Amino acid sequence: MKIKEIIVVEGKDDTTAIKRAVEADTIETNGSSIGDAVIEQIKLAQKARGVIIFTDPDFPGEKIRKTITEKVAGCKHAFLTKDEARPKRGKGIGVEHASSEAIRLALQSVKEEMEEYISDITFDDLVDAGLIGGSQAKARREKLGISLKIGYTNGKQLHKRLNMFQITKEEYDEAINRIIQEEKN
Incomplete structure (x- = not known):
């Protein structure tokens, strides 16, 4: 390669x-x-x-x-x-x-990187998914970074990185749903 x-x-x-x-x-x-x-x-x-x-x-x-x-x-x-x-x-x-x-x-x-992209993913979406402020937030952010191949970020940087790499709401939702499903099993 x-x-x-x-x-x-x-x-x-x-x-x-x-x-x-x-x-x-x-x-x-x-x-x-x-x-x-x-x-x-x-x-x-x-x-x-x-x-x-x-x-x-x-x-x-x-x-x-x-x-x-x-x-x-x-x-x-x-x-x-x-x-x-x-x-x-x-x-x-x-x-x-x-x-x-x-x-x-x-x-x-x-x-x-894309400077001008504005995602449909809101800060509230991150809070609602338990990626910011919850007891599982760090672990979920780590799993999300692996799933989306964007690396681990702290809560403050996550929204910026989702925008920077143009992660769509659909990609985000699929990844979050997989993480939540894995936690239930």
Whole structure:
């Protein structure tokens, strides 16, 4: 599988895992304090071939994703679940621990940012579905992120991400109904 876009990852081990799974070029951020030179490199990559942000499913990875998204418009996003990013042995979480199959699936399910899309999904819909403010909210948001392949978000960011990736009300409703049905079983 060959990827046209340049994939932005956190470090060398992530690049190794990506290249083991697919044929692609990468840019490494080398941590969460991304310098201006790396941002300029990502901007050039975005203009030339497009960019896929593929960071770890943890706080630093989300921080990197947010920083790049704020400074480089129109990026695409690939996500792994925390389970997919855990090593078979030992501790840690990251793209470098994911199987080649999980990486390929994440890259096949890339989501594209869209600034101007306004979803039919309201904040009240999120509250009503128990995604914000309830005892099961965090677990439900995690399941929703996996189902829609948009990654985990906190309650504040969920509505923004649903809009950013143009998740339709129908897709959202189907995912929520599946989650609620699974909880009943």
